[in-house]
Amino acid sequence: MSAKLLPPSGQPVVRLTNVNHYFGTGDTRTHTLKNINLEVLPGELVILSGPSGCGKTTLLTLLGGLRGLQEGNIEIWDPQKGEYISLKGMAEPALVQVRRSIGFIFQRHNLLESLTSLQNVRMAQRLLPPTADPDGDVRRILTYLGLGERLEYKPQQLSGGQRQRVAVARALINQPRLVLADEPTAALDKESSNWVITLLGHLATNKPVPADLPAQQSSLLPTLTTRKGCTSLIVTHDSRIMNEADRIVEMQFGEIHKNVIVRERLFLYDGLRSLPALGVFLPEELIDLADAMSIRLHPDQEVPSEWPATNGAVETFQPGQTILRQGDPVNEDSKFYLIRSGMVEIRRQDSKPGDNIPRLSRGNAFGDRALMKALIDNDVPRNASCVAVEPTVAYSLSLRRLRQLVTEWGRKPAREDKPIRESIRKYMDLLEKSYIPDRSATS
Amino acid sequence: MTKRLSVPLAWKNLTHNRVRMSLFCAGIGFAVVLMFLQLGCYNALLDSSVLLIDRLRAPLVLVSKQQTTILLHSPIARDQLIRATGVAGVASTHPVYLEYATTILRNANPEERERDPAQSIRVIGVDPTAYLLNFPQLDPNNPESRTYHLELQGRVLFDRRSKHKSGAPQGTTVYGRLEEGTQTELSSQRIVVVGLFELGVDFGTDGTLIVSTNTFRQIVRPGLYGPSMDDVDIGLVRLHPEADVRQVQRDLQQLFGDGIDVLTKEEFMEREKGFWRRNTPIGAVFGFGMFMGFLVGLVICYQILSTDIRDNLSAYATLRAIGYPNAYLTRIVFEESVLLAVLGFIPGVLFSWGMYEFLADWSDLPLRLTPLRLSFIFALTLLMCVISGILAVRQAMQADPAEVF
Numbered sequence: 001m002s003a004k005l006l007p008p009s010g011q012p013v014v015r016l017t018n019v020n021h022y023f024g025t026g027d028t029r030t031h032t033l034k035n036i037n038l039e040v041l042p043g044e045l046v047i048l049s050g051p052s053g054c055g056k057t058t059l060l061t062l063l064g065g066l067r068g069l070q071e072g073n074i075e076i077w078d079p080q081k082g083e084y085i086s087l088k089g090m091a092e093p094a095l096v097q098v099r100r101s102i103g104f105i106f107q108r109h110n111l112l113e114s115l116t117s118l119q120n121v122r123m124a125q126r127l128l129p130p131t132a133d134p135d136g137d138v139r140r141i142l143t144y145l146g147l148g149e150r151l152e153y154k155p156q157q158l159s160g161g162q163r164q165r166v167a168v169a170r171a172l173i174n175q176p177r178l179v180l181a182d183e184p185t186a187a188l189d190k191e192s193s194n195w196v197i198t199l200l201g202h203l204a205t206n207k208p209v210p211a212d213l214p215a216q217q218s219s220l221l222p223t224l225t226t227r228k229g230c231t232s233l234i235v236t237h238d239s240r241i242m243n244e245a246d247r248i249v250e251m252q253f254g255e256i257h258k259n260v261i262v263r264e265r266l267f268l269y270d271g272l273r274s275l276p277a278l279g280v281f282l283p284e285e286l287i288d289l290a291d292a293m294s295i296r297l298h299p300d301q302e303v304p305s306e307w308p309a310t311n312g313a314v315e316t317f318q319p320g321q322t323i324l325r326q327g328d329p330v331n332e333d334s335k336f337y338l339i340r341s342g343m344v345e346i347r348r349q350d351s352k353p354g355d356n357i358p359r360l361s362r363g364n365a366f367g368d369r370a371l372m373k374a375l376i377d378n379d380v381p382r383n384a385s386c387v388a389v390e391p392t393v394a395y396s397l398s399l400r401r402l403r404q405l406v407t408e409w410g411r412k413p414a415r416e417d418k419p420i421r422e423s424i425r426k427y428m429d430l431l432e433k434s435y436i437p438d439r440s441a442t443s
Numbered sequence: 444m445t446k447r448l449s450v451p452l453a454w455k456n457l458t459h460n461r462v463r464m465s466l467f468c469a470g471i472g473f474a475v476v477l478m479f480l481q482l483g484c485y486n487a488l489l490d491s492s493v494l495l496i497d498r499l500r501a502p503l504v505l506v507s508k509q510q511t512t513i514l515l516h517s518p519i520a521r522d523q524l525i526r527a528t529g530v531a532g533v534a535s536t537h538p539v540y541l542e543y544a545t546t547i548l549r550n551a552n553p554e555e556r557e558r559d560p561a562q563s564i565r566v567i568g569v570d571p572t573a574y575l576l577n578f579p580q581l582d583p584n585n586p587e588s589r590t591y592h593l594e595l596q597g598r599v600l601f602d603r604r605s606k607h608k609s610g611a612p613q614g615t616t617v618y619g620r621l622e623e624g625t626q627t628e629l630s631s632q633r634i635v636v637v638g639l640f641e642l643g644v645d646f647g648t649d650g651t652l653i654v655s656t657n658t659f660r661q662i663v664r665p666g667l668y669g670p671s672m673d674d675v676d677i678g679l680v681r682l683h684p685e686a687d688v689r690q691v692q693r694d695l696q697q698l699f700g701d702g703i704d705v706l707t708k709e710e711f712m713e714r715e716k717g718f719w720r721r722n723t724p725i726g727a728v729f730g731f732g733m734f735m736g737f738l739v740g741l742v743i744c745y746q747i748l749s750t751d752i753r754d755n756l757s758a759y760a761t762l763r764a765i766g767y768p769n770a771y772l773t774r775i776v777f778e779e780s781v782l783l784a785v786l787g788f789i790p791g792v793l794f795s796w797g798m799y800e801f802l803a804d805w806s807d808l809p810l811r812l813t814p815l816r817l818s819f820i821f822a823l824t825l826l827m828c829v830i831s832g833i834l835a836v837r838q839a840m841q842a843d844p845a846e847v848f
Contacts, residue, residue, distance in 0.1 A: 061845045099844075100766030108757070110761035111758070112455075112758045113459065115450060
């Protein structure tokens with residue numbers, strides 16, 4: 001793959017900076033998008049979610065160059081120029097070129113009623129220089145999407161789901177660098193929805209062909225996904241796509257409420273869920289905790305030195321560096337850690353020679369029990385030391401932030417029956433008395 | 444190199460609903476028929492005024508400069524024809540005599556009760572042996588020739604396309620049913636019909652008789668009073684085969700100076716048509732009619748295009764969204780307007796042709812579909828549809844790509 005087709009490593013393919021958008025004028029002026037900042041990496045499948053009217057569609061239209069940008073900036077990586085182009089103040093002819101590089105999937109599919117399925121797809125195909133076998137390409141993608149018998153059918157002869165699949169074929173025939181989609185699977189059954197999701201996934205990166213994909217689709221898939229690195233921004237409520245997403249951007253009232261890297265959230269959630277000290281928290285509270293620790297980066301990606309981690313934080317430790325020291329008091333700035341990479345050793349002053357020294361690696365956490373106890377008691381010391389034995393990167397969360405979250409959860413209906421601090425106290429007492437098996441090594 | 448796959452979107456948009464397409468064609472076709480009828484009637488009236496001139500068999504004609512129309516008597520002296528023969532290239536000259544007003548033809552109906560009053564008829568006096576008018580009956584080599592019959596005194600050829608008598612059987616004119624051998628009276632003198640020819644009526648003529656110059660002298664211009672046989676209405680000039688028509692025309696004009704116009708047959712026809720255009724409201728009446736047809740077509744075409752654009756607005760917005768420039772949408776609308784012009788023109792022409800046949804038969808006017816007139820109406824139809832396209836294309840531009848999500 002040419003170096004220019006994708007931006008430099010770690011750089012986004014789409015970058016939104018302080019984007020604001022308004023509808024109407026005077027008293028009726030509505031602030032639809034508020035200070036949106038978002039970066040989408042090449043090959044990411046990003047879900048835009050949120051209630052109706054929260055600005056998702058406006059965001060898509062701005063990204064697609066379908067609406068004039070009022071405030072802020074949107075930059076898109078241009079593979080032809082090998083540089084970012086700004087949509088701010090872009091003239092119509094240039095916008096037309098940008099639109100050609102994007103695959104649009106509309107919820108209402110908007111097919112041309114007078115054209116057959118083949119011709120509708122060709123309308124998008126002929127915008128770009130022809131491939132070696134343009135007719136074959138169109139037939140193959142329609143056949144992949146289960147429309148091999150409906151090539152010459154006009155939209156009015158097709159069901160809603162079939163029309164939607166034609167619209168998907170029209171959007172993906174040119175193997176675009178960027179796909180903007182609004183409920184692309186809303187009208188599809190489980191099987192065809194799976195075909196669409198698989199196609200989007202394989203346009204993004206090299207993946208193994210799913211075992212449950214029918215033979216015909218499996219054989220066609222490689223011919224339809226010769227170019228990789230396709231980024232998708234999808235407005236959907238379809239959980240089947242959510243499961244495949246790399247990131248979920250939740251919008252509320254025109255703002256990005258949450259920007260979750262799905263793999264990172266799952267990584268953090270799995271790590272937090274395995275901690276007995278946090279067993280008192282409900283699953284949705286653990287997700288909040290994971291989001292609070294998130295640095296918006298895939299857990300397998302190396303953290304760049306200049307990574308502007310937002311909300312959460314990661315800390316890097318060198319071999320031999322003491323991270324926690326036994327006996328140190330726990331105050332509001334004290335933290336607990338979840339290892340992203342590397343390895344640490346747990347050392348206790350009362351350990352005897354020959355005792356097994358526990359080691360923790362990726363996905364394990366430490367320092368959590370002391371923070372949980374500090375939530376309900378003052379003057380809680382650390383009961384073990386923790387030393388890095390390898391270069392270690394760990395997510396961290398302070399007692400102050402944990403206390404804030406606990407206070408927020410305490411106000412929610414799920415905790416109305418019993419004060420959350422009382423629940424934590426009782427749970428920690430049981431844990432101390434070892435009624436609850438302690439799988440963690442330290443606190 | 445692989446070619447881009449074409450999609451004839453304009454054609455598909457127009458034709459994918461056959462019923463709607465038929466209505467579109469009918470709408471445009473209706474406007475085409477309106478324009479054809481107005482143009483047809485306008486030209487028929489003008490053409491009828493030159494029917495006789497069109498039959499003259501000579502490259503040049505001599506007419507008085509004062510003559511504004513052949514209906515009005517404004518002769519040249521017969522001596523001038525003799526003078527013309529002295530000009531290089533001139534082979535011969537021939538007089539043509541015309542009379543419109545004083546020649547009254549007695550109705551030939553044998554039943555006295557059904558006999559209409561006698562009425563005037565145009566009489567043309569020519570040398571029957573010189574084949575001066577392009578009718579088979581005057582062609583000496585044609586089996587239908589009546590050349591020698593006409594040389595006899597009181598023998599006439601009657602125009603079978605003289606004004607048809609309303610409600611009467613086919614072949615009955617306002618002069619009665621005249622056939623070969625029919626005897627009647629012209630200006631109270633006995634005549635015998637020796638043949639029938641086909642010419643037609645015009646502004647000032649309900650019918651025509653062709654007679655020899657001798658018969659003309661005897662019946663129409665006996666020389667007692669009024670114009671004499673020395674007053675020639677049209678002088679025909681025939682040239683040697685090698686003669687240059689334009690050069691001879693210039694030489695003759697130089698010879699005659701301002702008193703006589705030396706014209707080609709086409710110039711003579713144009714002059715005659717010009718008289719009717721200038722001095723009658725037919726140009727304005729039928730021009731306005733044609734304009735109304737154009738306007739009706741414009742509105743119909745605009746409505747068709749507007750409806751089509753409105754129906755496809757989301758599709759047009761989608762095209763803009765996926766990367767088609769505004770120019771493409773403009774092109775589609777114009778392609779549709781041109782297609783509408785062609786598709787509406789074809790049934791319009793066919794229907795107009797039928798209407799021409801019917802009206803020509805009914806009115807005896809020469810309604811003709813010439814290539815020039817076909818081209819003219821097609822150009823008007825095209826213009827009409829393109830203007831509609833210009834008006835409608837603004838709607839296509841309103842298709843907002845941001846609204847497609």
